[in-house]
Amino acid sequence: MSTAVTAPSKISVKALKKSFGSNEVLKGINAEVAEGEVVCVIGPSGSGKSTFLRCLNKLEDVTAGHVTVDGFDVTDPKVDINEVRRHIGMVFQHFNLFPHMSVIENIMLAPVESKKQGTAEARATALKLLQRVGLAEKADARPASLSGGQKQRVAIARALAMNPDIMLFDEATSALDPEMVGEVLQVIKDLAGEGMTMVLVTHEMGFAREVADRVLFMADGVICEEGRPEEIFGNPRQQRTQDFLSKVL
Amino acid sequence: MPRIQQTGAARPRTVAVIGALLALAAMFFGAAGAAGAAAPPAAALPAAAAQAGAAPSSLSGKTFVIGTDTTFAPFEFRDAGGELTGIDMDIIRQIAKSQGFAVEIKSLGFNAALQALSSNQVDGVIAGMSITEPRKQIYDFSDPYFESGVQMAVAKSNTEIKGYQDLRGKTVTAKTGSEGETFAKSIADQYGFAVKPLDQSATMYELVKSGNAVAVFDDYPVLAYGISQNNGLKSVTEKEKGGSYGFAVNKGRNPELLKAFNTGLAEMKSNGQYQAILDKYLKDPAKAAQSSFWDLLASSFPALLKGLGNTVLVTAISFAVAMVIGLSMGFLKISTNVLPRGIATTYVSVFRGTPLLVWAFFFYFGIPQLTGQPIDIWVAGVLTLSLNSGAYITEIVRGSIQSVDPGQLEASRSLGLGYAKSMQKVVVPQAFKIMTPSLINQLIIMLKDSSLLLVIGFAELLYQGQQIYAGNFRITETLLIVAVLYFVVIMLLTKLANVADKRFNK
Numbered sequence: 001m002s003t004a005v006t007a008p009s010k011i012s013v014k015a016l017k018k019s020f021g022s023n024e025v026l027k028g029i030n031a032e033v034a035e036g037e038v039v040c041v042i043g044p045s046g047s048g049k050s051t052f053l054r055c056l057n058k059l060e061d062v063t064a065g066h067v068t069v070d071g072f073d074v075t076d077p078k079v080d081i082n083e084v085r086r087h088i089g090m091v092f093q094h095f096n097l098f099p100h101m102s103v104i105e106n107i108m109l110a111p112v113e114s115k116k117q118g119t120a121e122a123r124a125t126a127l128k129l130l131q132r133v134g135l136a137e138k139a140d141a142r143p144a145s146l147s148g149g150q151k152q153r154v155a156i157a158r159a160l161a162m163n164p165d166i167m168l169f170d171e172a173t174s175a176l177d178p179e180m181v182g183e184v185l186q187v188i189k190d191l192a193g194e195g196m197t198m199v200l201v202t203h204e205m206g207f208a209r210e211v212a213d214r215v216l217f218m219a220d221g222v223i224c225e226e227g228r229p230e231e232i233f234g235n236p237r238q239q240r241t242q243d244f245l246s247k248v249l
Numbered sequence: 250m251p252r253i254q255q256t257g258a259a260r261p262r263t264v265a266v267i268g269a270l271l272a273l274a275a276m277f278f279g280a281a282g283a284a285g286a287a288a289p290p291a292a293a294l295p296a297a298a299a300q301a302g303a304a305p306s307s308l309s310g311k312t313f314v315i316g317t318d319t320t321f322a323p324f325e326f327r328d329a330g331g332e333l334t335g336i337d338m339d340i341i342r343q344i345a346k347s348q349g350f351a352v353e354i355k356s357l358g359f360n361a362a363l364q365a366l367s368s369n370q371v372d373g374v375i376a377g378m379s380i381t382e383p384r385k386q387i388y389d390f391s392d393p394y395f396e397s398g399v400q401m402a403v404a405k406s407n408t409e410i411k412g413y414q415d416l417r418g419k420t421v422t423a424k425t426g427s428e429g430e431t432f433a434k435s436i437a438d439q440y441g442f443a444v445k446p447l448d449q450s451a452t453m454y455e456l457v458k459s460g461n462a463v464a465v466f467d468d469y470p471v472l473a474y475g476i477s478q479n480n481g482l483k484s485v486t487e488k489e490k491g492g493s494y495g496f497a498v499n500k501g502r503n504p505e506l507l508k509a510f511n512t513g514l515a516e517m518k519s520n521g522q523y524q525a526i527l528d529k530y531l532k533d534p535a536k537a538a539q540s541s542f543w544d545l546l547a548s549s550f551p552a553l554l555k556g557l558g559n560t561v562l563v564t565a566i567s568f569a570v571a572m573v574i575g576l577s578m579g580f581l582k583i584s585t586n587v588l589p590r591g592i593a594t595t596y597v598s599v600f601r602g603t604p605l606l607v608w609a610f611f612f613y614f615g616i617p618q619l620t621g622q623p624i625d626i627w628v629a630g631v632l633t634l635s636l637n638s639g640a641y642i643t644e645i646v647r648g649s650i651q652s653v654d655p656g657q658l659e660a661s662r663s664l665g666l667g668y669a670k671s672m673q674k675v676v677v678p679q680a681f682k683i684m685t686p687s688l689i690n691q692l693i694i695m696l697k698d699s700s701l702l703l704v705i706g707f708a709e710l711l712y713q714g715q716q717i718y719a720g721n722f723r724i725t726e727t728l729l730i731v732a733v734l735y736f737v738v739i740m741l742l743t744k745l746a747n748v749a750d751k752r753f754n755k
Contacts, residue, residue, distance in 0.1 A: 057663055059662065082665045092659070155660075
């Protein structure tokens with residue numbers, strides 16, 4: 001236990017299993033993510049990529065195994081999961097902005113409600129974050145008036161407002177029109193450049209190749225192959241990996 | 250009587266003092282009051298006079314709640330100004346005055362008044378009620394104050410029905426539980442007709458005028474008065490020898506009230522007041538002039554507006570309570586825990602699965618019989634409406650919360666906000682926007698459902714309408730005015746709600 005807590009890795013996953021009823025989606029996953037590392041998870045639909053990601057901040061309850069994030073064992077019921085989640089930002093495929101709040105209120109909600117910041121401080125931070133994603137002029141707009149790309153950039157700013165150590169991206173560009181993918185990927189790339197620890201589930205192979213330090217290929221609930229992007233994309237060893245890449249590249 | 254004497258040793262002296270005071274007071278009330286209370290030797294009723302001195306002592310300053318019918322003209326009905334009037338009203342008020350107690354009249358409807366008496370919601374009932382053996386088992390009756398009798402009437406234009414022998418194969422109507430019904434049923438087989446009982450005189454007359462029944466059996470004074478008020482009927486038979494009307498209290502309760510009634514009645518009979526009241530209503534009732542619709546509107550409007558005020562107020566209070574119930578139960582309903590979910594599910598099934606009317610009767614008449622404590626009619630009304638509506642609002646709340654995109658809760662939770670905080674800040678505000686149109690709908694349904702409270706005598710809009718047509722027999726026109734009032738209020742309410750919806754749910 002003490003070794004797990006003091007391990008240098010930011011995320012440590014051991015023998016993770018997850019079932020929905022009788023359907024076993026994750027069949028024993030082992031993975032480590034080091035501080036500042038960018039890990040991309042690729043694989044065919046239904047392979048368990050998103051479920052794996054959602055187990056990292058306990059949006060899904062783990063059936064068996066252990067997930068340790070930032071020194072917290074998230075599978076331990078005694079651990080305050082809300083505290084853990086404040087260290088982990090998450091970005092969703094469908095943005096999930098709060099439609100009844102303005103853009104800046106979306107970003108301020110968590111810092112203010114968790115009493116991490118006062119309203120004025122939270123507003124200043126939120127404006128800085130909006131500047132960073134290039135949307136300062138949209139602070140008082142409603143999410144409904146934004147384009148998909150703008151929404152996703154606001155969602156990233158919202159996740160960053162809690163100043164997380166780790167960012168999780170669940171197919172962050174899959175719901176976007178092609179011409180908007182670039183602006184979102186640019187923001188993610190900037191984050192990677194700043195040394196943020198990140199796990200991304202993605203279908204953007206070119207992007208994965210460009211920003212990932214390591215790529216995990218998942219199929220049928222297990223990690224089939226992992227390695228540096230040039231290894232996975234340039235010289236895949238497993239037949240499953242080769243089949244998948246031949247279809248998407 | 251023995252009970253009164255047992256209640257206190259200090260009584261005799263008090264009696265003397267109060268008796269003297271009353272005698273003094275009686276002089277100021279004029280000859281009528283004085284004849285009974287202050288001049289015993291002159292009366293041919295020495296016993297009554299002795300009681301007259303004693304009865305006020307235990308009753309003076311007391312207020313008794315007296316239940317009565319809504320629609321039994323000329324015994325009780327509302328005059329053009331909306332005031333309760335009639336033979337019963339004049340008698341009970343005169344007796345209260347002469348015997349030194351106060352009365353609060355509750356116009357409940359005949360059956361409701363009897364239920365209220367059984368459940369001690371009222372102290373006595375005077376409602377043109379015949380003294381019968383079955384009723385004597387459960388109530389204590391006064392001396393008879395009116396000799397009645399059943400008579401048959403048909404529509405004015407009807408030339409076929411001249412007697413009971415013409416009723417073969419036809420349907421007649423009579424008031425539920427009345428002498429008229431008993432009599433009609435007793436000869437129904439012999440003459441081969443069917444009896445369809447209704448609750449109110451006015452609706453019985455409408456049934457006959459509409460041809461759905463050919464004749465009505467009703468107490469002759471009631472029929473005679475209605476005919477004089479242009480109710481569109483004519484009587485075709487002589488009155489049957491019938492029962493006597495009496496004032497009733499619950500068995501074994503309020504014996505001093507019953508005694509005071511008998512004393513006062515005897516006084517009225519001996520001093521001529523009694524006959525004056527009968528003559529006022531039966532011998533020479535003011536024949537109603539055919540007034541226009543606008544006269545009806547003008548004369549009925551104040552009473553209807555009062556009813557409308559009560560309708561709006563009881564709906565507003567009940568809706569506020571129903572929202573509290575609905576929101577709480579709605580949250581229990583989406584709980585992952587079996588117990589709270591079971592509580593909410595049971596509540597919804599019970600109140601959605603049973604008629605509103607049953608609960609109105611239960612709260613107003615049932616609860617007092619179980620607890621022995623009278624219940625205020627507003628409390629009973631609000632309980633009925635809010636518990637019924639709360640069940641529907643529970644489902645509206647549950648449905649609205651569940652129809653908020655689950656991604657919203659996930660996004661909020663992923664930011665580190667707890668479940669309660671996430672619900673409060675993210676899910677519920679969005680659910681409110683979704684549920685608003687359904688809530689407006691529920692509010693409008695409740696406003697109309699509040700009219701059902703008339704069964705327990707709650708003075709809302711439709712009840713006031715009934716009171717008015719019970720006196721003037723102009724059912725269709727009165728109901729038309731009532732309907733227009735409902736329509737206007739609901740239209741205004743809908744507009745208001747939509748404006749509020751737009752403002753708060755941008």
